[in-house]
Amino acid sequence: MRRKMWMKFLGVDAGGTKTRLAVCNEKGKILAVGTGGPGNHYDVGMEGFKESLLKAMKDAGVEDWHFESAFLGVAGGGFSERSAGKIHEFLRNFLKADEISVINDCVVALRGALGMRKKGVIIVAGTGSMVIGVDEEGKIHRVGGWGHLLGDPGSAYDISLDALKMVMKYWEGRERWTPLVEEFKRQMGLGDFSDVLRYFYSEKHPKSHLASFAKMVMKHAEEGDEISREIVLKNVKELVEGVEPVCRKVNSDFVSYSGGVFKSEHFRKLVEEELKKQGYELSKPELPPVGGALMLAISKLKVVNEKILENLKMDLMNVD
Structure with a gap:
């Protein structure tokens, strides 16, 4: 009997302080996790961003893997088509994936925190900061996130x-x-x-x-x-x-x-x-940001359901 070949999905949270990476199959079962250095290309340069990503891939043991879909949340980029396009073209030179998507790291954090919810808001306080939300139609709204020169209160x-x-x-x-x-x-x-x-x-x-x-x-x-x-x-x-x-x-x-x-x-x-x-309460996030990146990677090829979410939650329980 031939062994079943799982599809592989790559999720990346490239933040200002560290790069977190995870790989899962189409059922949401985690196959590998890894950590690299800072991922803000405005801070460390494109080569520094690449070095951090490759370090995370090596740490996870997936540097030679091919992915059906890769979704990367990148600090300092991804909100504009120009910014996302620049990073996307750069990744094409070394990342082995059928489909590569790039967005701001706060968006993958938002998706992870919301889980299956269609709309909601998160407060992001890492190296930088932002309040970001998504409405019923999928439109992103934000306050802050303008970087260290213009102000990142709470960061x-x-x-x-x-x-x-x-x-x-x-x-x-x-x-x-x-x-x-x-x-x-x-x-x-x-x-x-x-x-x-x-x-x-x-x-x-x-x-x-x-x-x-x-x-x-x-x-x-x-x-x-x-x-x-x-x-x-x-x-x-x-x-x-x-x-x-x-x-x-x-x-x-x-x-x-x-x-x-x-x-x-x-x-x-x-x-x-x-x-x-x-008049608001602070709720615990459903998934860490890298889990949000995986949800978005999977959603490029199939519908993410509650079972996939539960598998991700179980396997990423101790991942920040």
Whole structure:
């Protein structure tokens, strides 16, 4: 008897800090998972994006596999046809797949969080941030997500930058002391804070590097540091401001979340409190972003049903 050959679907969540990859068959059973480096091509370049993706594929042991459908959510790209097209053509040079689709990483996070729901909203707080939703007709609506130069409130980057600015004000004699002062000096390897200019303007560091300090800020906020708490609350309030406009546009009160900043229980509770003031509750996502990418990859060739969703949920239970 000939052995059944499964169709293989590739889902990728290429975020600002890491690239997560998963492969499943047409029943939604996971065949492999892998992790690579930062996937925002504006930050690490197209070759850096390729390197992170290939590292994730090697980690999963699928670098030589051929896929019936591949769906990639990519940080910093995919909202415009021009951006998606550029990445798509680049992927065609090395990714073995019959069909390749590219979209922004927040969209795959949205699909994963909603599961089988047709409409709803998620709050994304990772290296960057955004409030994004989809309506009954499949149209995407968003608030934020304009990048670190124009502002990503609630993101790991903005939280870290706000904390560093407060530390600089202390050094200038304009702000109260905070344990963040010594933390930044130690983690950035500074002799004194005059070295900050060299650190940021003479040396090249990806956005994910500064964003990584958000964990430190969360830790001190949870331990009661007043300045850390003020920084986190300020970011939460500004981020949650985007929920009501998007919920109104998509005509849904379902709100979920995605992104590494939500790993902080302190941050998540603050978001829940601010949402309650607007009359919303924060719901747990059905799937991680890479699961959303797999749902979209499968949907290119067949209808995704509840059984497929349940298989994905079971196998991706411990994948973030």
